[in-house]
Amino acid sequence: MDISRRDMFKLGGKLLVLASVGATLEQITGTSPPSDAYRMADHWWGMIIDIDECIGCGNCARACSTENNVPQGYFRTWVERYEIEEGKPPHVESPKGALDGFPPLTRTDLKSFFVPKLCNHCVDSPCVQVCPVGATFVSPDGVVLVDQTYCLGCRYCVQACPYGCRYLHPETNTVDKCTLCYHRITKGLTTACCENCPTGARLLVDFKNPKDPVHELLRTHKVQVLKPYMATGAKVYYENLDGEVR
Amino acid sequence: MVPGIDGFMYPNEVELQWSVLIVLYPYITGLVAGAFILASLERVFRVDAVRPTYRLALLTALAFLLVAPLPLQLHLGHPERSFEMYLTPHRSSAMAMFGFVYLWYLTVVLLVEIWLEYRVEIVELAQSSTGIKRWIYAVLTLGSYNISPAARRVDDKVGFAVTVIGVPSAFLLHGYVGFIFGSVKANPWWSTPLMPVVFLFSAMVSGIAAVMVLYAVSMKMRRTPIDMRCLDTIARYLFYTFVIDFTLEMLDLIHRTYESDESFRSLDFMVHTRLWGSHVILQIFLGTLVPLALLAANQLWTYSEGVRKAMYMTAGGLTLVGIFAMRWNVVIGGQLFSKSFLGYTTYKVDMVSREGLVPAILLMLLPFAIFLVLVKLLPPWRGGTTHEA
Numbered sequence: 001m002d003i004s005r006r007d008m009f010k011l012g013g014k015l016l017v018l019a020s021v022g023a024t025l026e027q028i029t030g031t032s033p034p035s036d037a038y039r040m041a042d043h044w045w046g047m048i049i050d051i052d053e054c055i056g057c058g059n060c061a062r063a064c065s066t067e068n069n070v071p072q073g074y075f076r077t078w079v080e081r082y083e084i085e086e087g088k089p090p091h092v093e094s095p096k097g098a099l100d101g102f103p104p105l106t107r108t109d110l111k112s113f114f115v116p117k118l119c120n121h122c123v124d125s126p127c128v129q130v131c132p133v134g135a136t137f138v139s140p141d142g143v144v145l146v147d148q149t150y151c152l153g154c155r156y157c158v159q160a161c162p163y164g165c166r167y168l169h170p171e172t173n174t175v176d177k178c179t180l181c182y183h184r185i186t187k188g189l190t191t192a193c194c195e196n197c198p199t200g201a202r203l204l205v206d207f208k209n210p211k212d213p214v215h216e217l218l219r220t221h222k223v224q225v226l227k228p229y230m231a232t233g234a235k236v237y238y239e240n241l242d243g244e245v246r
Numbered sequence: 247m248v249p250g251i252d253g254f255m256y257p258n259e260v261e262l263q264w265s266v267l268i269v270l271y272p273y274i275t276g277l278v279a280g281a282f283i284l285a286s287l288e289r290v291f292r293v294d295a296v297r298p299t300y301r302l303a304l305l306t307a308l309a310f311l312l313v314a315p316l317p318l319q320l321h322l323g324h325p326e327r328s329f330e331m332y333l334t335p336h337r338s339s340a341m342a343m344f345g346f347v348y349l350w351y352l353t354v355v356l357l358v359e360i361w362l363e364y365r366v367e368i369v370e371l372a373q374s375s376t377g378i379k380r381w382i383y384a385v386l387t388l389g390s391y392n393i394s395p396a397a398r399r400v401d402d403k404v405g406f407a408v409t410v411i412g413v414p415s416a417f418l419l420h421g422y423v424g425f426i427f428g429s430v431k432a433n434p435w436w437s438t439p440l441m442p443v444v445f446l447f448s449a450m451v452s453g454i455a456a457v458m459v460l461y462a463v464s465m466k467m468r469r470t471p472i473d474m475r476c477l478d479t480i481a482r483y484l485f486y487t488f489v490i491d492f493t494l495e496m497l498d499l500i501h502r503t504y505e506s507d508e509s510f511r512s513l514d515f516m517v518h519t520r521l522w523g524s525h526v527i528l529q530i531f532l533g534t535l536v537p538l539a540l541l542a543a544n545q546l547w548t549y550s551e552g553v554r555k556a557m558y559m560t561a562g563g564l565t566l567v568g569i570f571a572m573r574w575n576v577v578i579g580g581q582l583f584s585k586s587f588l589g590y591t592t593y594k595v596d597m598v599s600r601e602g603l604v605p606a607i608l609l610m611l612l613p614f615a616i617f618l619v620l621v622k623l624l625p626p627w628r629g630g631t632t633h634e635a
Contacts, residue, residue: 132342168323
């Protein structure tokens with residue numbers, strides 16, 4: 001086969017473009033780019049969390065920390081324990097984000113429950129709105145991500161997030177947060193936190209998949225998002241969420 | 247129990263993200279805007295009494311404006327990427343516009359106005375000096391040596407137009423800084439439409455106070471008598487703007503208290519505990535009520551020149567401390583409570599780290615060093631140009 005110089009340049013150019021696209025996605029997600037079969041436009045990711053099913057074991061926080069190499073003292077996901085006594089403000093704790101679980105309750109006569117938290121991957125994300133250079137964005141499949149190669153580290157997004165889900169990574173000096181395990185979900189896997197939840201309290205859902213159980217769940221169950229008055233379009237829905245939870 | 251934490255904070259909230267450097271940012275831009283507004287009093291609003299401070303106010307504004315972006319640069323995790331704000335600004339971001347607002351104000355307003363104001367002297371100095379000074383002034387002429395009466399009339403007219411544009415620009419500069427905070431709906435301490443207006447009037451207060459003190463100190467250092475008519479007038483305008491500023495802040499306070507929304511109990515507790523010293527004592531009592539009383543007394547009674555000077559300087563100094571405390575309480579106070587409204591954290595100021603106290607102090611001294619250079623280069627005392635336009 002004869003290959004002209006022009007063909008060589010064309011081929012080289014194409015390879016260069018592909019390589020650079022791959023490199024960018026790799027940098028964004030922290031791992032290899034999505035598989036070829038994955039089409040962003042076919043998905044719209046979120047999560048359903050059943051408060052009644054969470055036992056506060058902290059498996060999710062540990063799995064996330066390991067999977068994503070989360071720096072010590074910061075959290076992409078964590079679990080809070082609420083203890084509520086009638087007529088009093090709730091007592092809330094999350095020792096080390098529940099990485100080591102929780103100590104036993106001191107009182108057993110109070111209403112108590114666990115609330116797993118993570119980025120809500122909002123549709124109208126205040127964090128995305130305020131980023132001065134657009135380094136944080138909503139991906140076409142509904143995941144709020146940070147381009148680590150572009151983030152200035154101004155931390156306006158940290159201030160704008162109503163849920164406390166962002167932090168400045170002490171090594172990269174860029175803002176870091178839950179990626180909904182983008183490197184996993186784009187390969188057909190679930191997130192590390194969902195995979196390691198022993199009770200199935202956390203469930204990754206795809207709103208664009210007509211066969212996803214989320215549709216039946218939303219039709220038959222009462223659900224709520226955190227701080228609905230913030231109107232952020234949160235896509236992490238909670239079942240059996242108490243009104244005291246913030 | 248985590249040290250420095252009371253109650254419950256979301257785990258990522260424990261560490262404050264915006265440090266003392268971000269306190270300096272609105273403080274410095276406020277001084278710029280306020281100083282410029284004072285300059286415009288003479289130029290646009292024909293308050294002749296403040297003419298001795300016209301040039302001084304412009305140079306003060308420039309000295310502080312040149313330093314304004316530095317605390318932001320030092321604060322960024324990646325300062326080398328900050329230029330991206332110019333190249334690929336995110337249009338929905340309040341912060342993305344800073345670079346443009348800054349450049350507009352620096353180049354279109356301040357530099358042009360100062361150049362036009364000093365042009366005659368620059369040309370004269372370029373022709374009369376020798377050595378390096380001649381070279382510097384020759385560059386500053388920008389090649390324009392025409393200082394005929396006709397050319398000076400044009401300068402005056404253009405200068406007037408630039409000042410007229412400059413007044414809303416100064417409002418934009420600092421109102422915009424207020425918007426950066428006021429538009430964060432996640433933070434109830436910041437999120438109020440009054441924030442840009444409060445920032446604007448507090449900016450005017452701080453800028454006027456700064457020029458008043460600088461003027462008196464400069465005269466003292468030059469052993470030149472202070473023009474008391476000028477000082478009295480500045481003090482009177484300081485009083486007026488301070489009354490509006492204080493009224494707006496009280497309106498905000500009364501509104502929050504009366505409305506008592508979800509966040510109120512948490513914020514009220516914070517003001518009565520962690521912010522008591524900086525908010526109630528420094529900002530409201532020492533930084534507002536005392537200077538207001540001193541300035542008000544001068545509107546009601548007549549004092550001797552010496553007493554007036556002492557009262558004005560005390561009022562000016564306390565005002566500058568009070569407005570700094572106000573910026574501190576906004577920026578730092580807004581991060582001391584949890585967005586869960588269930589707990590509080592503590593801000594520990596570093597000493598020598600990148601965002602520590604030492605860099606902050608150096609950054610606060612830098613405008614004064616620049617001011618000294620500017621005064622040397624473009625002496626504000628020889629002026630007395632009458633603006634006819």
